[in-house]
Amino acid sequence: MATPKFDVTKHILVPKHTIISERERKQVLEKYNITYKELPKILVNDSAIKHLKPKVGDIVKIVRASLTAGETIYYRGVINA
Amino acid sequence: MDDVLKEYSKQLPIKIIDEVKKSVPKNVSKSKLKEIMENILEEYKSMKVAFGESVGLISAESIGEPGTQMTLNTFHFAGVSEMNVTMGLPRIIEILDCSKSLSTPMMEIYLTSPLNKGKGIKEYAEKIKETTLGECIKEVSVNLGNSTIEVETDDNKMNILKITKNKIIKIVNTSLKGYTVKESGNLIILKPRGKEDTVNNLFKTKEKIKSIYVSGIKGITQVLPVKKGEEYVIVTAGTNLKEVLGMEGVDSSRSFSNDIREINSILGIEAARQSILNEVTKVIDVQGLNVDVRHIMLVADTMSISGLVKGITRYGVVSEKSSVLARASFETPLRHVINASISGEKDELNSVVENVMLNQVIPVGSGVPKLVVRKE
Structure with a gap:
């Protein structure tokens, strides 16, 4: 896929994605009492995280705008496409 | 006041805290505020969905019941009668099945100034049209x-x-x-x-x-400048999000398509989830029905959990189920049973449907906790 001329991350449908650190990663998995495999997934080549240059095995933190809570935090594990 | 609220920001959603900020008088004392917050927190905790609650079933009922009242095939005319859009039940099915070809693909193109004031919009629209x-x-x-x-x-x-x-x-x-x-x-x-x-x-x-x-842009068969609120937008029949967002004069942060697969490939999985939510809500609102967003959110989350958008069909979400019996109970039972027997699949009976079939306690509500005996 060619790089688009527009900024994907600026689109209103796209929430903010960040790759979390090793320490935070442990906290997340501990908080929800799950293993990495049980997390929801996101593809490595997903347009919204391409600029972050993710690696397979990373955890992406997503801050969504939510109608019910104002803001919610969601985590997705990066997998191979 | 902010200090006290900050303490609770980890435990309460932002929306509730903002509401408290708005409705509590400015000169409230610290201890009073703390009391209020404690009460809110308690109330909030008691409102949470209980562990083991079958939320999926409740969602299915809550979306399905209004679905029976939906007009079977309504067409909503966007501005002029030339352009019609699938609405009602067929559209809901289209979204939830995540169909590859939509019956009425559509885009809403927002524009930057001065085009959004309606200046030269007609010529611009002609330029977009294939x-x-x-x-x-x-x-x-x-x-x-x-x-x-x-x-x-x-x-x-x-x-x-x-x-x-x-x-x-x-x-x-x-x-x-x-x-x-x-x-x-x-x-x-x-x-x-x-x-x-x-x-x-x-x-x-x-x-x-x-x-x-x-x-023009390939795939766009009709264009229609429409006034929406204060500004002018172009509604098109046919979509090509990638080309349109790259165009000069287009507000690439707000324009969108109604094709969820297309949004997934161009804006990513999170955008696709949000747009499933938006599209379903739109249809339900037009019909004058009322469904809590939480139910639609659950569906959207389920569809996007694997990183790809999967429809609620036997090829999509259902094929992901780990249990053979659960898959077989949805559609084409023979195929699933035969395939499972060829590959020697094992059914752990961890979910609901297979346990209903076998007349066992289902893991829902009080059926979730198990008794474990420690061997000394």
């Missing part, structure tokens, strides 16, 4: 005497699109092999190269000429 040669010509005729094809161009239309005759000649030249293209007077004349063409072939080419692509 135009074929057939639309910028008045007449095509076959001259049997010289065995040539004569094309009479429509100057009005060409002016709007800002295309010159030379450009058309160039386009025709590159897309039609074996013809020499010449301009003579107000006509464009196509002559077969080499020996004369048969009459049959000439007529075939005549039809072919009409569908040559001239300008």
Whole structure:
């Protein structure tokens, strides 16, 4: 896929994605009492995280705008496409 | 006041804290505020969905019941009656099944200033629309005497699109092999190269000429400038999000398509999830029904959990289920049972459906906790 001329991350449908650190990663998995495999997934080549240059095995933190809570935090594990 | 609220920001959603900020008087004492917050926190905790609650079933009922009241096939006219959009139950099915080809693909293109004030919007809309040669010509005729094809161009239309005759000649030249293209007077004349063409072939080419692509964005068949609130937007039939968002004059942060698969490939999985939510809510609102967003959120989350958008079909979400019996209970039971027996699949009976089939306690509500005996 060619790089688009527009900024994907600026689109209103796209929430903010960040790759979390090793320490935070442990906290997340501990908080929800799950293993990495049980997390929801996101593809490595997903347009919204391409600029972050993710690696397979990373955890992406997503801050969504939510109608019910104002803001919610969601985590997705990066997998191979 | 902010200090106290900050303490609770980890335990309460932002929306609730904002609401407290708005409704509590400014000069409230710290201890009073703390008391209020403690009460809110307690109330909030008691409102949470209980562990083991079968939320999926409740969602299914909550979306399904209004679905029975939905008009079966309504068309919503966007502005002018020329353009119609699938709404109602067929659209809901389309979204939740995540169909590859939509019956009415559509885009809403927001524009930057000065276009969003309506200045020059008509010309701009024409520029977006996919135009074929057939639309910028008045007449095509076959001259049997010289065995040539004569094309009479429509100057009005060409002016709007800002295309010159030379450009058309160039386009025709590159897309039609074996013809020499010449301009003579107000006509464009196509002559077969080499020996004369048969009459049959000439007529075939005549039809072919009409569908040559001239300008605009491929896939967009209709455009319609519409006033939405304060500004003007362009509603299109047909989508091509990638090209449109890259165009100058388009507000690439707000324009969107109604094709969820397309959004997934261009804006990513999170955008697709959000747009499932938006599209379903839109249909339900138009019908005047009322479904809590939480139910739709659950569906959208389920569809996007694997990183790809999966429809609620036997090829999508259902095929992900780990239990053979659960899959077989949805659709095409024989196929699932046969495939499972070929590959020697094991059913752990961890979920609901298979346990209902086998008349066992289902893992829902009080059926979730298990008794474990420690062996000494």
